[in-house]
Amino acid sequence: MTVYEELVERGLIAQVTDEDELKELINAGKATFYIGFDATADSLHVGHFMALCLMKRLQMAGNKPIALVGGGTTMIGDPSGRTDMRQMMTPEMINHNCECFKKQMSKFIDFSDGKAILANNADWLLDLNYVDVLREVGACFSVNRMLSAECYKQRMDREGGLTFLEFNYMIMQAYDFYKLYQTYGCQMQLGGNDQWSNMLAGTDLIRRKLGKNAYAMTITLLLNSEGKKMGKTQSGAVWLDPNKTSPFEFYQYWRNVADADVIKCLKMLTFLPLEEIKEMEKWEGSELNKAKEILAFELTKLVHSEEEAIKAQEGARALFTTGDAANMPTVELTEADLTDGAITLVDLLVKAELASSKSDARRNIEQGGVAVDGEKIEDTKATVSKDQLSGDGVVVKRGKKKFKKVVVK
Structure with missing residues (x-):
């Protein structure tokens, strides 16, 4: 060829x-x-x-x-x-x-x-x-x-x-x-x-x-199966600078692509042989998750190095199996973000860029899509205290695949 x-x-x-x-x-x-x-x-x-x-x-x-x-x-x-x-x-x-x-x-x-x-x-x-x-x-x-x-x-x-x-x-x-x-x-x-x-x-x-x-x-423009440009998240663009989009977040973006887009992304963006990718086209169900892992690893290695790709992959696997937050993106709050020693969960979701607005945060809480340290919270008036945020902080989860560790300085 x-x-x-x-x-x-x-x-x-x-x-x-x-x-x-x-x-x-x-x-x-x-x-x-x-x-x-x-x-x-x-x-x-x-x-x-x-x-x-x-x-x-x-x-x-x-x-x-x-x-x-x-x-x-x-x-x-x-x-x-x-x-x-x-x-x-x-x-x-x-x-x-x-x-x-x-x-x-x-x-x-x-x-x-x-x-x-x-x-x-x-x-x-x-x-x-x-x-x-x-x-x-x-x-x-x-x-x-x-x-x-x-x-x-x-x-x-x-x-x-x-x-x-x-x-x-x-x-x-x-x-x-x-x-x-x-x-x-x-x-x-x-x-x-x-x-x-x-x-x-x-x-x-x-x-x-x-x-x-x-x-x-x-x-060819990189579009998803819905015809929208890829490379955008709720908080904005997916950057190649690790200080703007961490290797973990970069890995997670590609790990979470839709099933319909994974093979196309492997063909267009990776340097894997086409014969190998064509074999993956036959994969179905849970096998597609393996294809997404391969995609995420290959692209993170290209942009950030193999060492960072391994860390991101291990961090993601540990997080989804054991809840280990060691390699998770961390958001640091200051005293100025707290009121009377606490912050509302709504504000916390926005500051952690897990929600695009307060109304988006409330909607996700009401729909049961938000958890703090593994506990689902459906009260839109819930708060997280400074004590909880001190030390190792808390892991805030929105949906099935979006996590952030939040700590207070």
């Missing part, structure tokens, strides 16, 4: 341009390709995870990845998939986030000995002269065609509309591809399926300005 055939078999490819030429480049290990990462947070998240894994796969096959951090494009903000304008960020915030990205990317991509390139589009975008851009690049873009792009159309139909600032994002992304082609011989851009219009703009700019062929390939 060729590299490209395996990508197709794993369900990773959504759209491509010039498939035969693109396939030949990838299979021969001759592609220099890039994926862009706008620095909108100080950590990458599960939404970036599949892109990083794809870069790793292609690099293992001899292709050369360019990881492009968006120190420049983040100044504008990508309107794709947005119902409103992104919050403007300061240059200091963006630079800090770019540095955080570099450390995390190194776990997936080998940057040694020129095997990969780490670039920042701030190096060329921030020094551009506006009139020069209009003359050199602007003449290559049709406004009519730009407005037909889905990422713009959905914003044009909304009350707030589309700002001129965001309208320029497509031009900046296309210019990135043009610049990378000139500087590094980068012939291919990869990205999420929602980036298709921006990527085509880049291939078109290279053709118009340089008379050369360039290629685009989009990655």
Whole structure:
């Protein structure tokens, strides 16, 4: 099986341009390709995870990845998939986030000995002269065609509309591809399926300005069986930074995926052989829990190390069999969180991020889905005292699979 055939078999490819030429480049290990990462947070998240894994796969096959951090494009903000304008960020915030990205990317991509390139589009975008851009690049873009792009159309139909600032994002992304082609011989851009219009703009700019062929390939979005993006929890995104999402929480997220999603995730996200995964497709009932354990272990090992994956797996098994909370995520409260030496269970659930709001907490308590140290509590006015929270604290459980240890400093 060729590299490209395996990508197709794993369900990773959504759209491509010039498939035969693109396939030949990838299979021969001759592609220099890039994926862009706008620095909108100080950590990458599960939404970036599949892109990083794809870069790793292609690099293992001899292709050369360019990881492009968006120190420049983040100044504008990508309107794709947005119902409103992104919050403007300061240059200091963006630079800090770019540095955080570099450390995390190194776990997936080998940057040694020129095997990969780490670039920042701030190096060329921030020094551009506006009139020069209009003359050199602007003449290559049709406004009519730009407005037909889905990422713009959905914003044009909304009350707030589309700002001129965001309208320029497509031009900046296309210019990135043009610049990378000139500087590094980068012939291919990869990205999420929602980036298709921006990527085509880049291939078109290279053709118009340089008379050369360039290629685009989009990655299938990671959706669950209900059609919703994976990588979100009640408390927000699942981050790759262990300080934002602990290895235990990361492991538990994948251990708790729906039965209908586990095989798809194994194919798209792990490096296990397809033959091994196809055998798992035959598993049913309790065997699927074993498949989920394998998924959670493999992904935690990829992101956090094998040592952390073993700790997370042992912690999860111990918790579900004996209630051992040694490796469980811990929430620390302070005296300020207590009133008269206690905290209501409703407030405790919210602070522990086991409930999204007080009304959500009350509903779960009333439905019998909350327990403290193994004791089910159905009284929405129940409190937990400082004495209980001192020392080893208490284990708060919501539903069958969500646990937190809560202590007071």
